[in-house]
Structures are given as structure tokens and as C-alpha cells.
Amino acid sequence: MPKPNSLKSIFFALGANLAIFIAKLGAALFTGSGSLLAEAIHSLADTGNQLLLLWGLKLSRRPPTPKHPLGHGKAIFFWSFIVALLLFSMGGMFSIYEGFYKLKHPKTISYPFLALGVLLFSLLAEGISLIGCLKEINKVRKNQTLLTWFKKTRQSELLVVFGEDSAAIIGLTFAFLAIVLSIITQNPFYDALGSILIGILLIVIALAIGSEVYELLIGQGVEPEIKEKIIELLEKQPEIKQVLNLITLQLGPNVMVAVKAKMNLKKSALELVNDINQCEQILKKHFPQVKWIFFEPDIKK
Template sequence: MSASGGTKAIIAALGANLAIAVAKFVAFLFTGSSSMLAESIHSVADSGNQALLLLGGKRAQRSRTKEHPFGYGRERYFYAFVVAVVLFTIGAVFSIYEGIHKIGDPHAIESPAWAFGVLIFAIIAEAFSFRTAIKESNEHRGSQSWVAFVRRSKSPELPVVLLEDLGALLGLIFALFGVTMAVITGDGVWDGIGTLMIGVLLAIIAIILAIETKSLLLGEGASPEVETQIRTALESAPEVARVIHMRTLHLGPEELLVAAKIAVDHDDTAAEIARGIDEAEQRIRAAVPIARVIYLEPDLDKAAAR
């Protein structure tokens, strides 16, 4: 996985979630809190998700084969989609079920000090992980808003880790709210409410991730800014009169396919056209380094001829 894949952020999140999962489960054993159990499952699911992202990044580096002539770069999109499914099925569905069950059959919180201590520890650890994800994302976000970055990023790992860490922090706050209200009021229903809130939150995040990664799986083109750079590079070649039409497709986060029909002068020889195409490809790669697969089809400039 390249640096833009957010490996550092993934590893930071994985380490934090493994430690937090153990702490939360210990707290559940001492308190019997459904919020703590839901958060334990949430952290286990997140740990599995980060392992899937690392696996996807590793498999995407395989060399192209006869069966897959464009390589395996889009495996990173597949594993990001699997993360969304795992987050929903394991995290959200379990938490919603547990919350409804606890509301229907509430129990008092035992040894609440354990729950408060673990939740505070978990918030600190998740905040560190979230800070790492934000720092890495800022290196690639540019002037985009956070919403635009999540929606337009062609590298799925950072948006996934960002949303997971945000969901983890909010989930911890919901768990703290549920446990605190259950201890203050002596009513275990609040613990169930906190658990239900965690489940709904995870479902929302999972749906957002599924929608965004589905779009990447289906195949997204380059951003308008990148397409403009490619068009400018093409039309700056002396032998290229204009771009008749162009299509782009991300074969992976760092690999772009460019296919274009270009207009050439009807007086140009075959050698001049071939030389012009070679120069145009060089200009594209200089302007957009991720444009690694380029197909240019020459055609007569009929508009100029008329």
C-alpha cells in the first residue's frame, strides 16, 4: 500500500482498538453493562476492519496477470466495501439487538467505577487514533471540506478510518451517557438506550461507507480538475489539434486509465502522428503521474477541414 493509503492511520487505529476491546470486555465482565458489551463488539469489529484494509492494500500490490491485465488495484475498494458490511452486520445489528433487549429487561450497573475508568481510557486512545487519521488526511485533503474529502477521495482507507474513529468516539460518548444515567437514576433502561444509540450510529456510518465504496467499485473517473489537466496536456502537443472526447477510469487509487480520441491535421504523415501521440502521452504523465494506462486514437480534424 502506498503512503497515500493511510497505512500509519490504519496501524494506529488497529493498535488502539485492540487495546480498547480488551479493556471494554473486562469492564463488561465486572459491570454487566450492555453499553460496554456493545462497545466491546464495536472495537473487535473495528480491529477486524483495519486488518481487512491492510490485507486489501497488500493484495492490491500484486502484478497484473493475463486474467487481470489492469492489475489488482481495485481490491482496495472491495475490502473497503467489506468493511462497511462488517461494520453494519457485526457492530450495528448486534448493538441494536442488545439495546432493545436491555430496554425490555433492564439490569442495574454493577461496579460502575470499572465502566467509567475504561471509557475514559478508551476516549483518550481513540482520540489519539483519530488525531493520527486527521493528520494523514490533511496531507491529501487540500482545500476540500471534510465531507467533500470523504465523498471524492479515490483512496478508500483514510475516509474509512476517519469515519470509524469518529464513530468510535461518538459511541464512547453514548456509552458514557448511558452508564452515567443508569448509575444516577438506578434505572438500567438508560444503559439500553445508550446501546441502542451506538447501534444506530454504526448503521449510519456503515451505510455512508457502503454508498461511497460502491461508487468506487463500479468505477469512478478522474476528478474534473485532473481531467482538465489531462486535456490541457494533450492539446499542448503540437500534433494534437484538439480533444474530440475523453474517458478516464480509476483502476486503483494511484492508477488512472485515460482513453481519448484526438484530432490531428489531415496533412500529417503517419510518422508525425505517431510521434505526436508519444509526446502527448509524455505530457499527460508529466502533468498527472497516476495516468499509467493511456490509449489515444487519432482522427482527422473534420471541424477544421470544414
Template structure:
């Protein structure tokens, strides 16, 4: 199963969870009059729109290359993921901060606290399960890479966005639950406003993190270092090749990498042999790294005194132009 198919399943799961939670939170906000609950309802509603954005991005990224976009539409995922970060910042974070400051300045008593606690507990269980599933998927993909390092370096922007949303939701629900209980126990409605303010700050922080990570991919980020390592490995395994002179890798989308490499040959070959060597290099590279969708190879003149050519007994020209 492709990376995009994995991500789509998690997006759909999060969408179903957030639709359910947004509806229950909205009902609780109406009956309790809690600002923190209202902030959480709006947060979940914004998350639903965010998941729709991600689904659009994944669908557009699957479009085949055409004359106007010869390298395909893989970066569409990054564009829509960046919009999600903006939505999380404005639709969730800024409004929650505003609502929290308003409730602190003009506190109102909360009512039907039991209903709010029950719904928040239910929502926390759903969001917790969704976040657990997301983390399990991240663990499967990261391999031996440390978890937080993987979040910073992975090219699966949609998976990271879903993780950021789910984590913010779990933390926000915990704040909302604590604020509602404190407001009820103390009779001070300002605790409810403080809860909404904290939720807003969490959303803003997550949105800034996501925007920063996705921006790098949107502008054009190099592929994972394992791709460059694979290039070096194939060159080392190929008798006709001497070394890599220059290498550019570019992440074009989830599971789509472009490689442009300049290679020095170990000794001189005719055009047919050189083409066969390049084709074999590309085939072996794609065997090691299937995500390499485009590979452009520029051959360079061989090193006259290549030790590899001498050791192998290959025929090559000397500096004087005579053959041994």
C-alpha cells in the same frame, strides 16, 4: 511516499489502538454488566477484523497486472473496504441495536461504574488521538477541497473507511459514557440500553455511508476532475494537437488511473510524427498526473481549416486537395 503506504500506516495504527481498547472494554463489560460497554467491546473487536480486511485489500492491490487481470488488482482495495462496511453494519450496528432493545425491555443494574468510566475515558483518549491523526492526514491530502466534499469524492477508500470507523468509535464511546453515568445516577438500567441502541444506530449510519461511497468505486468511477483538466492542458500546450474529441477516465485503485482519449490533430502528419506526438502527449500527461498508469490514445483526422495550423504556417491540405 505513496497513497497506499500512507493508508497502511493509519490502518496499522488503528489496529493497535482497537486491539488495546477491545480488551479493556471486554474486561469492563464483564465487571460492570453494562450492555453499552459490551456493545462497545464488540464494536472494537469488529474494528480489529475490519483493519485486517483493509490490510489484505492494500496488499492485494499492489499485485502486478497479469494475463487474467491486465489492468492490475487495484480495485481489491474497494472490495475489501465494502466488506468492512458490511461488517460494521452487521457485526457492530445490528447487534448493538439488538442488545439495546433487550436492555431496555429487561433492564439490569450496572455495577462498578467507576471502572467502566475509567476504561471508557481511556478508550476515548486513544480513539480521539487516532481520529485526530486520521483527520490530519485527510487535511494534508485534500488541499483546497472542502473537507466533507473530499470525503465524498476521494478515491482513497481505505482512508475514508478508517476515518468512518474512528469517528463512529468516538461518538459511540461518548454515548456509552453518558449512558453509564445516567444509569448509575438514576438507578435506571434502561439508560444503559438506550446508550447501546444509539451506538448501534451510529454504526449503521456510518456503515451505509461507507458502503454507498465504496460501491461507486467498486462499480467503476471516473477519476478526479484534475485528470481531465490535465488532459485538456496538455492538448492546449501541444502544437500538433487541436482538441479532445472524447475522454474517459477510470479509477482502477488508489493512485491508479486509466485514461482513454480520442484526439483531433491540428494538421496531417506522417505515421512517425503522429506516434512521436502521441508519445510526447502521454509523457507530459504522466508528468502532470503521475497516477495515470494506463493511457490509450486514438488519433483522428485533422480539421481541414484548423486555425492553429494556419496561424503557425503549417502545411495542410485544402478542401480541393491542392497545397498552398
């Protein structure tokens, strides 16, 4: 099965968000649109978020040390959680504030068609970024729905990029419709309402991302399907009579596995050790993400 390239998805999103931020900010300052300014801040937050994810990936790849014997893989979970907090605060809360400010101080949008043009450009750029992200997701999603994948995935950085891109597409649509309604009615109320709706959307997406990353941060095992496949593989080995217990821990891109197994009887301790080593080698061959194995022979659970 091909492995999804999270780094590629992050760079796609980074390039798109940086270009979109510059375009939105210029148009927002020129037109005075609250929805467009909210979207510009959203894109700025997303650009910073991609940089934080890149930093998190870099930290997660540091080798194990005596202080961190199981490596630094969970660093990407921490930075993904920080991204969710920033999306909530910097993106969502500011957009809501901007919307209520515009309600109290209404201002007619100048050059609204320029704003619409920038939003269409942004939709195109975000669409390209989302397609790139979905291409990587589809490598592992199989027949799962995107919602099921979102809840089950252990790749927090890919989850964050997908959540941000999805929020961006929906938010841009809100902003586009808000400005169109403002043009038709000549009422800036709809532009302010669009900003508030964008803020609510970002908060909902941020809470959804934060909830999933929280599970990984406090210690989550591999997907149930992978755990079943690990048990199935081990019980096929002639050295093992039965897997009594299996515990896994997701550590960023790597996995720790603890096995308690009932072994077929051997005449010596050396033979038992060789059998265990053989099983560990086979497990790592079929599941290269498994970096640490703690194997305990036993006769009962």
C-alpha cells in the same frame, strides 16, 4: 502535493482498536454494562476491519496478469465494501440487539466508574487514531470540508478508516453519557438506550461508507478537478490541437485514461506516433497515478 499514507492510518487504527477492545471487553464483563459490551464488539469489528483493509491493499498491489490486464487495484474497493457490511451487521445490528436485550432484562451496572475510566481511555486512543487519519486526509483535502472530501475521495481505505474513527468517537460519547445517566438515575434503561443508539449510529455510518465505495466498485472516474487538469495539460501540448473526449477509470491507487484528441497535422504516420508517445510521457510525468493510456487521434467527437 504530498500523497496520503493510507497504510499509516490503518496501522494507527488497528493498534488503537485492539487495545480498546481488550480494555472494553474486560470492563464490560466486570461491570455488566450493555453500552460497554456494545462498544467492545464495535472495537472488535473495527480491529477485524483494519486487517481486511490491509489484506485488500496487499491484493490491490499485485501486478497485471493476462486474466487481469489492468491490474488488481479494485480489490481494495471490494474489501472496503466488505468492511462496510461487517460494520453494519456485526457492529450495528449486534449493538441494537444487545440494547433491546438489556431493556427486557435490566441489570444495574457494577463498578460504573471503572466503565467510565475505560471509555475515557478509549476516547483518548480513538482521538489519536483520528488525528493520524486527518493528518493524511489533509494532505489532499485542501479547502474542502470533510463531508465534501468524503463524497469525492477515491481512496476507499482512507474513507473507511475515517468513517470508523468518527463513529467510534461519537459512539464512545453516547456510551459515556448513557452510563453517567444510569449512575445519576440508578436506572439501567439509559445504558440499554445507549447501546441502541450506538447500533443506529454504526448502521448509518456503514450505509454512508457502503454507498461511496459502491460507486468506486462499479467503476468511477477520477475527481472532476483532476480530470480538468489532465485535459488542460494535454491541450497545452503543441502536438494536440484539441482534446475531443477523455475517459478515466479509478483502479484502486492507479488510473486508466482513454484520450481522443485532434492532433496538429503531420506529414507521416511515424511523426504522429511519436507525438502521441510524447504526450503520454508528459501525462504520466505530471500524473504518476496514471498507469494505462489509450490514445486515439481523431478529427471529431
